[in-house]
Amino acid sequence: MNVSRREVLVGGATVAVACVAGPAFAEDYPSRPIELVVPWGPGGGADQLARKIAQLGEPEIGKPMPVVNIPGGTGATGMAKLLSNPADGQTAAIYIADAHALLAGKSPRWTMEDIAPVAVLIQAPSFIFVAQDSPHKTWDDFAKAAKEQPGALKVATLGFGSVDDFTLSFLASKGVKVNQVPFSKPSERYVSILGGHADALYEQAGDVGSFLAGKQMRPLLVFGSERFAAFPDVPCSKEAGFDIALPQFRAIVVRGGTPPERVKKLSDALEKVAATDGYKAFLKEQFAKEDSFIGSAGAGAFVAKQLDDMKAAIKQAS
Structure with missing residues (x-):
């Protein structure tokens, strides 16, 4: 095979450029x-x-x-x-x-x-929230009602197979049995307890901050081993007898x-x-x-x- 001097020079230059440019291109992140x-x-x-x-x-x-x-x-x-x-x-x-x-x-x-x-x-920790005017004034009220009428209370969640689901299943194994109601749309889930479509909401405080500030809802329980500083009067799950915090x-x-x-x-x-x-x-x-x-x-x-x-x-x- 006959290869001209010019082809050798051009080919060599191409390889040299590739060797120099390759790493530079690799480091050009993000490129868009x-x-x-x-x-x-x-x-x-x-x-x-x-x-x-x-x-x-x-x-x-x-x-x-x-x-x-x-x-x-x-x-x-x-x-x-x-x-x-x-x-x-x-x-x-x-x-x-x-x-x-x-x-x-x-x-x-x-x-x-x-x-x-x-x-x-x-x-961030998760909470159980209720509407401000909910008849369940404390977590003990809510837990007692759930034990007396298993499945009667509805809790709005993100969906089955979620952290919400795991936590509520754990509570059910301890006698606090509720009926989980999934809402895929966040906005619908948040207002479910305000419109009477659910009795409680499993959620993080930041997601419903405007409702908390407006005194439309309040927390009953925070999941964790200690109380949350922003809600010092709200018991944590561990002190309520439920050793779960996801x-x-x-x-x-x-x-x-x-x-x-x-x-x-x-x-x-x-x-x-x-x-x-x-x-x-x-x-x-x-x-x-x-x-x-x-x-x-x-x-x-x-x-x-x-x-x-x-x-x-x-x-x-x-």
Whole structure:
């Protein structure tokens, strides 16, 4: 095979350019806007987080983060959208405890290996809320009614197979049996107790903050081992005799297999976002822990631990 001197020179130059340009292109992340998938409808806590991150994150990330709501299947539909995209970090998703709970059930649609946790952004306890004028003035009132008439009281939840479901199943195993009423749309779930469609609501305080401020609803019980500072008169589940606390967490994940350097770069940018006054104010509005943030170095272990706790709760309930 005859190869001219010119072809050798051109070919060599091409290889040289590729060797020099290759790493530079690899480091050029993000190369375009990062699509942020919210596996829930507009208006809920996950959506609020996504829009806050999109607002505060662009200066740190260097690219916009358009928010795309894809509700359905307790988060499964939105997660399918994430997992159908390349593992390049250009698509991320808000990942919350309720979607994560699906991995504790039978035949989950994804596994821990399919996702790469970038950062945990919110950690907050869950509550049982009632309307302000509810006849159940205390948790003891509510628990007594549930024991006397099993299944008569209706509790609005996100859906079956969620953290809400696991917690209520645990309570049922201890004699506090209620009728779970799922609402896929956050707005409908929140107002269900105001319109008489449910007797109580399982939710996080930040998601119903406006209703609490307006004296439209009040908490009866906080799930955890201690009382919550914002509601000092509200008992915690442990003191009420129920040793269960599945906190709600909200994180950002990308598809498993995304290059670690990209995961870290995105995590580092989100850490800067979490340190801003605007995000700290947002955490306070959400009744979340001030030290909620966990970067990519620890987010995977945190999420794995939450799954272990969920499986333990299911085992206790059964």
